[in-house]
Amino acid sequence: DGGITQSPKYLFRKEGQNVTLSCEQNLNHDAMYWYRQDPGQGLRLIYYSQIVNDFQKGDIAEGYSVSREKKESFPLTVTSAQKNPTAFYLCASSRGGHYGYTFGSGTRLTVV
Amino acid sequence: DQQVKQNSPSLSVQEGRISILNCDYTNSMFDYFLWYKKYPAEGPTFLISISSIKDKNEDGRFTVFLNKSAKHLSLHIVPSQPGDSAVYFCAASDFRTSGTYKYIFGTGTRLKVLA
Numbered sequence: 586d587g588g589i590t591q592s593p594k595y596l597f598r599k600e601g602q603n604v605t606l607s608c609e610q611n612l613n614h615d616a617m618y619w620y621r622q623d624p625g626q627g628l629r630l631i632y633y634s635q636i637v638n639d640f641q642k643g644d645i646a647e648g649y650s651v652s653r654e655k656k657e658s659f660p661l662t663v664t665s666a667q668k669n670p671t672a673f674y675l676c677a678s679s680r681g682g683h684y685g686y687t688f689g690s691g692t693r694l695t696v697v
Numbered sequence: 698d699q700q701v702k703q704n705s706p707s708l709s710v711q712e713g714r715i716s717i718l719n720c721d722y723t724n725s726m727f728d729y730f731l732w733y734k735k736y737p738a739e740g741p742t743f744l745i746s747i748s749s750i751k752d753k754n755e756d757g758r759f760t761v762f763l764n765k766s767a768k769h770l771s772l773h774i775v776p777s778q779p780g781d782s783a784v785y786f787c788a789a790s791d792f793r794t795s796g797t798y799k800y801i802f803g804t805g806t807r808l809k810v811l812a
Contacts, residue, residue: 591740618799625706627786627804628741635797643799675740681798683729683748683790688740 587612591676591689598696606661606692608676615681617659622673634659663694671696700724701789703803711811716774718806720787727789732761732772735784777810
C-alpha cells in the first residue's frame with residue numbers, strides 16, 4: 586500500500602534543542618516538500634527537493650535544514666535558530682507534472 | 698505578500714444546498730490550480746484541479762471554475778453533505794516561469810455543513 590509516512594505524530598522539544606522530523610514515501614515520487622501550517626496562515630513552503638541530493642529553500646527556510654540522500658526520505662531538522670517552531674508540519678511528495686501532492690498525516694511540534 | 702488568498706475564513710451551509718468556496722490570486726503566470734480538503738490533525742487530500750487553459754472542471758459533486766481575467770477561482774459543492782465539513786485550501790503553481798511544480802497555498806476556508 587503506497588503512501589507517505591511522517592513520524593512522530595506529536596513531538597515536544599525544549600527550547601534550544603534541534604529536532605528532526607521524519608518523512609518517508611514509497612510512491613516512487615521524485616519530488617518532496619515540507620510545509621508548515623499555522624492558524625490563519627495556510628501552508629507555507631519550507632524546503633523542497635526535486636531529485637535526490639538536491640534541494641531548494643522555500644519561502645520560510647530560515648532555522649530549518651533538510652537532506653535528500655535517498656529518494657524515499659526527506660527529513661526536516663528544526664534547529665534552535667528557528668524562532669517560532671511550534672506548528673503543524675506537513676510533508677508531501679509528487680511524481681511531477683500537474684499531479685499535485687500526496688501529503689503525509691503531519692507532525693505537530695510543540696516547544697516547551 | 699500573499700499570492701493566493703482565500704478571504705472567507707469560514708462558511709456554513711445547510712445540508713443539500715450548494716457550497717461555494719472562493720479563491721483569488723495575484724500572479725497572472727499561475728498555470729495550474731488545485732483544491733485540497735483537510736480534516737483536523739490530518740494531511741490535506743487532493744480534491745480537484747484545473748489548468749489555466751480551461752474555465753471549468755467537474756468531478757461528481759465538485760466543480761471548479763476559473764476566471765482568468767478576474768484572477769479568481771471557485772469550488773462548488775452540490776449537494777453539500779455533513780462529511781464535506783473540513784478546511785479547504787486552494788493552491789496554484791507557475792511552472793512556466795519557475796520551472797518547478799511547487800504550489801503556493803491559500804489560507805484555507807473552514808466549511809461547516811449543517812445537518
